[in-house]
Amino acid sequence: MKLNQRGLLIVISGPSGVGKGTVRRALFEMKNHNLVYSVSMTTRQPRPGEVDGKDYYFVDRETFQKNIENDQFLEYAEFVGNYYGTPKDKVEEALDNGKEVVLEIEVEGALQVREKTKDAVFIFIAPPSKKALYERLSKRGTEDKALIDKRFAKAEKEFDLAYKYDYIVVNDEVNNAADRIMAIIRAEHARTERTINNYKKMLEE
Amino acid sequence: MKLNQRGLLIVISGPSGVGKGTVRRALFEMKNHNLVYSVSMTTRQPRPGEVDGKDYYFVDRETFQKNIENDQFLEYAEFVGNYYGTPKDKVEEALDNGKEVVLEIEVEGALQVREKTKDAVFIFIAPPSKKALYERLSKRGTEDKALIDKRFAKAEKEFDLAYKYDYIVVNDEVNNAADRIMAIIRAEHARTERTINNYKKMLEE
Numbered sequence: 562m563k564l565n566q567r568g569l570l571i572v573i574s575g576p577s578g579v580g581k582g583t584v585r586r587a588l589f590e591m592k593n594h595n596l597v598y599s600v601s602m603t604t605r606q607p608r609p610g611e612v613d614g615k616d617y618y619f620v621d622r623e624t625f626q627k628n629i630e631n632d633q634f635l636e637y638a639e640f641v642g643n644y645y646g647t648p649k650d651k652v653e654e655a656l657d658n659g660k661e662v663v664l665e666i667e668v669e670g671a672l673q674v675r676e677k678t679k680d681a682v683f684i685f686i687a688p689p690s691k692k693a694l695y696e697r698l699s700k701r702g703t704e705d706k707a708l709i710d711k712r713f714a715k716a717e718k719e720f721d722l723a724y725k726y727d728y729i730v731v732n733d734e735v736n737n738a739a740d741r742i743m744a745i746i747r748a749e750h751a752r753t754e755r756t757i758n759n760y761k762k763m764l765e766e
Numbered sequence: 767m768k769l770n771q772r773g774l775l776i777v778i779s780g781p782s783g784v785g786k787g788t789v790r791r792a793l794f795e796m797k798n799h800n801l802v803y804s805v806s807m808t809t810r811q812p813r814p815g816e817v818d819g820k821d822y823y824f825v826d827r828e829t830f831q832k833n834i835e836n837d838q839f840l841e842y843a844e845f846v847g848n849y850y851g852t853p854k855d856k857v858e859e860a861l862d863n864g865k866e867v868v869l870e871i872e873v874e875g876a877l878q879v880r881e882k883t884k885d886a887v888f889i890f891i892a893p894p895s896k897k898a899l900y901e902r903l904s905k906r907g908t909e910d911k912a913l914i915d916k917r918f919a920k921a922e923k924e925f926d927l928a929y930k931y932d933y934i935v936v937n938d939e940v941n942n943a944a945d946r947i948m949a950i951i952r953a954e955h956a957r958t959e960r961t962i963n964n965y966k967k968m969l970e971e
Contacts, residue, residue, distance in 0.1 A: 564934060564936060597814065610800075623901060673884070684956075685958075687965060687968075687969070688969075689968070690968060690969055690970070690971050691969050691970065692971075722890045722971060723958065723962065723965060724958060724962055726959075727958060728953070728956040728957055728958060728960055729769060729956060729958055729961045729962065729965050730956050730967070731769060731965075740952075741952060741953075741956055743949075744948075744949040744950075744952035744953045745949075745952075745953040745956060747945075747946060747949035747950075747953070748933070748946075748950040748952070748953035748954070749953070750931065751933040751934060751935050751946055751950060752933055753890075753928065753931055753932060753933060755932055756933075757928065757929055757932045757934065760892060760928060760934050760936075763892075763894070763895060763936070764895060764896050764925060765895070765896065766895050766897075
């Protein structure tokens, strides 16, 4: 019996290159899950094949900025001239429907969510070593050394923020990491602070 | 990769009749676990077939009391004229060897452990309802109504102590409860407070 009926907000985050996206996809391929992926809002143009409401909510800058003013985002950031953000109302709706909402976001965004919500679960995806991360960044191929070094320098700062997360999961093998995240989700549903109220009601039934 | 190499001390507890023993046995029947059961020390006489060092450590009262004086127990209690206790040194040894040590103990004992250790994981096993617990206590058969009512009254007080535990797991179906406990153990190994030191070392390797 699941004492906590509401869904959990799961924040999967970590430096660029640790494989957040791969872990997240492996998680969604697992059986019997109740996960939904939070669709971001962006001002960038849709790429060929991208579907509005599925890949992103595509909006113009004016709409995005109005949403910022009205505190409609759990987190947002501007990259290369475009806004990206997580709409709060869609997340709340899914949580109320008992879905586990997964955000796969940058460290900066995760810390914004940390400040805005009390009840989310924060998982830091770590590389097996700094060396491994540098190799992964290098293997992406098209990018030049200066850009790789810049990304790596950013990652080095982000490593020091791991202590702000609830869990640290090493992405040495993607299915292991996904399994561990699934265990975390199951366990978090049983945590006393989430279950104590329903537990008291249940006892009297 | 398991960032936390040390074993966890898992305290499975709850009122008499919730099925702690059944859940614990289901847990040990699962695959690929690394669990060991903590053998208690007692002053009661061995029953036919019971093996010293496996079912219990059988000792005389003088030895037990000396152990109490020397703070050798994680918890102990006296029932019907006999002492029962959890020897600290055996538990520490197993934890150091990376084993998950499972204690299946009464609520009173669990709260003693809570005071003595910082790093244990406390799981409260709850019945699906008070009514269900009363029925379970009644079905034990041989006992008279006065004794059942006494046990139930004790359980009612213990229900109110659930908030002192880290997790509440409902024993509505024994394998579900065992699965959830296994998820809790996996998740707890990834908690930041347990992993952060090894994480920092790992990054530099």
